[in-house]
Amino acid sequence: MKLEIIKKIREHDTIIIHRHVRPDPDAIGSQAGLKELIKTNYPNKTVYLAGEQEESLAFLQEMDTIDDSVFHQALIIVCDTANTERIDDDRYKNGAFLIKIDHHPNVDEYGDMAWVDTNASSTCEMICDLFSEEGDVIQFSDEASRLLYAGIVGDTGRFKFSNTTKKTFYHASRLINANFDPTDLYDAMYETSLPLLRLKGYVLSEVEIRESGAGVVYLTKDILEKFNVDSKEAAGIVNAFSTLKGIKSWVFFVEEPDVIRVRLRSKGPEIHKLAEKYNGGGHPMASGASVTTWDETKEFLVELDQLCANYNN
Ligand SMILES: [Mn+2]
Structure with missing residues (x-):
């Protein structure tokens, strides 16, 4: 399945990545982390992030403005979203091909292709895994690493929840080698307002x-x-x-x-x-x-x- 997804990515010049409404760090981390990986490793492709801007998570990445006409030729990838009602931006329906990548139980089996792994701690962990067969050919930029690490940290409650596995630590340890400050990331993710x-x-x-x-x-x-x-x-x-x-x-x-x-x-x-x-x-x-x-x-x-x-x- 992973190889088939990579094949689809190679086939399309335009790729639009969606995630669920009311996003969390895993939703935005997997969405934007995948965009970064594609940008670094397939530089001729145009990649967009779909969905409403979430101000509280703007420190991760900001969303793109996408013209309606862009969708028709595009490969659509939806990250971290169990069912179609929760997909942010309805225009995912207008794409040329639809792929679901998710770790929630597969209740709503949407998409022309779906890769669902309920054993994965997070969709970010799956994105790390997606290119694993490509080995070291695939480059993880510092920004991709930061985004994917944020999602893993978010969905595992800082490696505390029972969904944390050997594989989670394996990918996290590779990501943390990149040049970003995990402390800054934690501060941004776990900052609390006085009212809260x-x-x-x-x-x-x-x-x-x-x-x-x-x-x-x-x-x-x-x-x-x-x-x-x-x-x-x-x-x-x-x-x-x-x-x-x-x-x-x-x-x-x-x-x-x-x-x-x-x-x-x-x-x-x-x-x-x-x-x-x-x-x-x-x-x-x-x-x-x-x-x-x-x-x-x-x-x-x-x-x-x-x-x-x-x-x-
Ligand atoms: Mn998730």
Whole structure:
């Protein structure tokens, strides 16, 4: 599959790379890291980054402005995106050929070609792997290395989550040889605003720990307003109490204008099937979903309690 993807890259002069909406470092890192690799190693190709500009991650890379007419002849590669609804910029549909590269469970099998590896820590790790058969022929620029390293660090929680493997460290150790400052990168990735810090304090004092081993946090519109934090920013503290002894899984219900976002994490039971049931999906230990009423959150919690209660470690 990797060789077939490389073949497609060689065949096309124009390549447009997409990723998911509400991007994280792995989404932008894999998208922009792949662009850098193609630019360095196939200098005659034109490569674009599609999707809305995400200001909080502008230190990684900025998106490109792409004319509608460019899409028709282009190879489209979508990184880190499990399902088509989450692809940022709908014009991916207008491309000449579509490739999916992702590490989420393959629920929505879109694309003319798909390479999905759920054992990979991150899509950035997969991008490092993509050209592995080419060996040292492929050059990793300092910028490509920085971007791909950022995504691996982001998706592994700084090499801490259970998705971190020997292969993760192998690629990370190669990337870190490049000329970039990992400390600067961490500072940019993990910088916290004072409002978010205060909200974290609120979350730590208000989290409900249920008998099942499930933790629950409610961030209503009022609370978000009071702390002056938006729902997207609040996602940054979802692991605030992950080290609590005895906790199996936890959920943040975050109220948005027309939906209650469900941010779900686990250290025990697999929770992605539950997320799928509630308009979401993701990884076995980290998923997202959404509900529309507070009553629905109660139904959701009954199911989460069951998962936790049935899980024995
Ligand atoms: Mn990812």
